[in-house]
Amino acid sequence: MAHVLPAGVTVFERGWLSSNNILIQGEGGTALIDSGYCTHAEQTLALVDSALQSRPLDLLLNTHLHSDHCGGNAALQARYPAMETHIPPGHADFVRVWDAHALSYTPTGQQCPRFHLNATLQPGTDMRLGDLHWQVHAAPGHDPHSVILFEPQSRTLVSADALWEKGFGVVFPELDGDDAFDEVAATLAVIERLNPATVIPGHGAPFTDAPQAIAYARQRLNGFVQNPAKHLQYAAKVLLKFKLLEARHVPLPALIAWARNTSYFNHTFQSHFAGATLEEATQQLVHDLVRSGAATLQDGVVYNLG
Known part of the structure; x- marks a missing residue:
């Protein structure tokens, strides 16, 4: 069944380096949810400018502060200086002082130009975006401070990286040694209770079969719970793939140095x-990406594919 979005809602489907952007327009103003990665900032501006047709952008929201969701914030703030920016509360202090390590950009080897915030998105509250009233729900797991947004009249859910049509994002707290698989399960239960008719994920096309997506996510989560090493390998591949998406091609020695x-x-x-050198481990992951068709290795240079 084709998805149906509420009036005034437009989804810019971006891919895997940049998150989807959701533009909401109405008599109540204009708002954009998530801004993509910094290397795609000019494209983000072009998409927003074209859709607004000289209208100002009033509000920018971030579902969470991973670089692929907020990397375009600074560019949008420069283009629309009167725009307000609202972020989840958990990392607000780190944004104010700009702690790139605490914000995950240094540990992930990713970029995010500094931006400012005007207010925080408080879970348990409602807010008007365009002509619609959206609920803000906490969605920890992938990121401990992530939120999702739900419009109850049309039952439209902006799920960020808490739920994709096939899975969910890397559970980053697990990489810090924190137990967070239970939080993923709790967030999936929240989404199930909301019973969305249409889901706008952080990556991939909007979809309508939320029960099937939730069932798939739970199966994937159970596999990670039963074998956490599977999640670690998945996370390593995602970080490596993200670097290749950003750079497009990297000499293998430079990729090893980045790792x-x-x-x-x-x-x-x-x-x-365990038992392998970092160079051997990186080469093994590159070969895994090549074997899956996600990359190619030619003359010592790793090229992104797909």
Whole structure:
């Protein structure tokens, strides 16, 4: 069944380097949910400018502060200086002082230009976006401070990386040694209770079969709970793939150097690839990506595919 979005809601489907952007327009103003990665900032501006047709952008919201969801914030703030920016509360203090380590950008080896905030998105509250009233729900798991947004009249859910049509995002607290698989399960239960008719995920096309997506996510989560090493390997591949998406092609020695200087990758390597050197582990992951068709290796250079 084709998805049906509420009037005034437009989804810019971006891919895996940049999260989807959701533009909401109405008599109550204009709002954008999530801003993509910084290297795609010009494209984000072009998409928003074209859709607004000279209207100002009044409000920018971030479901969470991973670099692929807020990397375009600074560019949007420069383009629309009167715009307000609202973020989940958990990392607000780190944004104010700009602690790139606490915000995950240094540990993941990713970029995010500094931006400012005007207010925080408080779970348990409602807010008007365009002409619609949306509920803000806490959605810990993938990120401990993530939120999701639900419009009850049309039963439209902006699920960020808490639920995709096939799975969910890396459970980053687990890479820090914190138990967070239970939080993923609790967030899936919240989504199930909301019973959305349409889901707008952080990545991928909007979809309508939320029960099937939840069942798939629970099956995947159970596999990680039963074998946490599977999650660590998945996380390592995601970090490596993200780097390839960003750079498009990287000489293998430079990719190994990046892995050595990326603490999340190093931690995952030490936990999952015991007995192997970091160079061997990185090469193994590259070969896994090549075998799956996600990359190719030619003359010592790793190229992104797909």
